[in-house]
Amino acid sequence: MNNRTNYATGARWEDIVGYSRAVKIGNMIEVSGTTAVEDGVLIGKDDAYLQTKIILQKIERVLHTAGASMAHVVRTRLYVTDISRWEEVGRAHGEFFRDIKPASAMVEVSALIDPEMLVEIEVTAVLE
Numbered sequence: 001m002n003n004r005t006n007y008a009t010g011a012r013w014e015d016i017v018g019y020s021r022a023v024k025i026g027n028m029i030e031v032s033g034t035t036a037v038e039d040g041v042l043i044g045k046d047d048a049y050l051q052t053k054i055i056l057q058k059i060e061r062v063l064h065t066a067g068a069s070m071a072h073v074v075r076t077r078l079y080v081t082d083i084s085r086w087e088e089v090g091r092a093h094g095e096f097f098r099d100i101k102p103a104s105a106m107v108e109v110s111a112l113i114d115p116e117m118l119v120e121i122e123v124t125a126v127l128e
Contacts, residue, residue, distance in 0.1 A: 006022075006023055007022040007065055007066055011037075019032055022065075024066045027128070028126055028127075029066050029124070029126075031062060031122060034058050035055060035117050036050070036054040037114075037117075038054065042114060046116070047088075048088040048118045049091060051117070052089045053095070056095075059123055068125045070097065070100060072127055073100060074126050075104065075123065076122070077104070078093065078106040078107070079108075079112065079119065079121070080109070081108065081111060081118050083108035
């Protein structure tokens with residue numbers, strides 16, 4: 001696949017687990033499940049709104065690196081550990097996507113890789 005570009009962040013888990021933060025093939029960009037960990041530290045412990053905001057900022061950065069923006073996002077997938085906190089997550093999501101309105105799903109999961117993580121988000125972006 002000569003039109004494939006992998007984007008890494010340098011996180012040690014990328015090589016251990018074997019994944020990229022994002023993969024661009026042609027005009028499509030898939031962003032891996034992203035959490036609010038920066039430099040090995042979880043940002044926003046017990047704050048679903050802040051975790052969501054940090055995650056979306058990280059996603060925005062990798063999209064920019066891949067030549068895209070949040071306006072190119074066509075789908076978001078939000079995994080939350082407590083669906084009763086959906087409004088906190090939704091408020092942060094709305095701050096980024098209020099006018100873009102991608103297709104979206106928010107589902108409750110029993111756990112994420114770190115018990116203090118409340119949210120994980122994947123996105124798909126398509127360049128025109």
